[in-house]
Amino acid sequence: MQLVVARIGRAHGIKGEVTVEVRTDEPELRLGPGAVLATEPATTGPLTIETGRVHSGRLLLRFEGVRDRTGAEALRNTLLIADVDPEELPEDPEEFYDHQLMDLDVVLADGTEIGRITEITHLPSQDLFIVERPDGTEVMIPFVEEIVSEIDLEEQRAVITPPPGLIDESEAVVVSSRDEEAAAAEAGSGSRERGSASDAVESGKDD
Missing domain, CATH: 2.40.30.60 (RimM)
Structure with missing residues (x-):
């Protein structure tokens, strides 16, 4: 890999x-x-x-x-x-490679389904899970211990304890239809540019 x-x-x-x-x-x-x-x-x-x-x-x-x-x-x-050998794991059990996290189900502590991790964005300050919800919209979940309480690779799920407003329907940080919004912005500027967010990026939880 x-x-x-x-x-x-x-x-x-x-x-x-x-x-x-x-x-x-x-x-x-x-x-x-x-x-x-x-x-x-x-x-x-x-x-x-x-x-x-x-x-x-x-x-x-x-x-x-x-x-x-x-x-x-x-x-x-x-x-x-x-x-990298796809079976290889980071030395620190609290760290993960991106390919391990992709497609994990994201749920609340009570089992409520939030969605599925479709992308991981790496920012200077922290990493973000891009989570696709069942209705097709997306939310950004900061990959920090205060919010992501458990990563269970065997069960293929990430358990989160989000603060109020992060995923609430009325206040959700929604990134739905990002491509359409980007296309509209690009149409206005007459150019199209999208960074190569590689589908194989290596990172750990502590970034």
């Missing part, structure tokens, strides 16, 4: 280093020197990590064959993809 583990950002300095947006809870394992990673777009890779270091709280990587700022800038926005 292929999982996105990072996205390349801006060039750093003049010797080929790049900043990376880490999308794995195991950067030492996935993004260490010697790691060979596939890429999106595929024509950019594969890339082999030569060196890595942390600078001002950001991970910097240099790849074999990339020696200057021009080469580093050419890699900007490239997704780095690792081959």
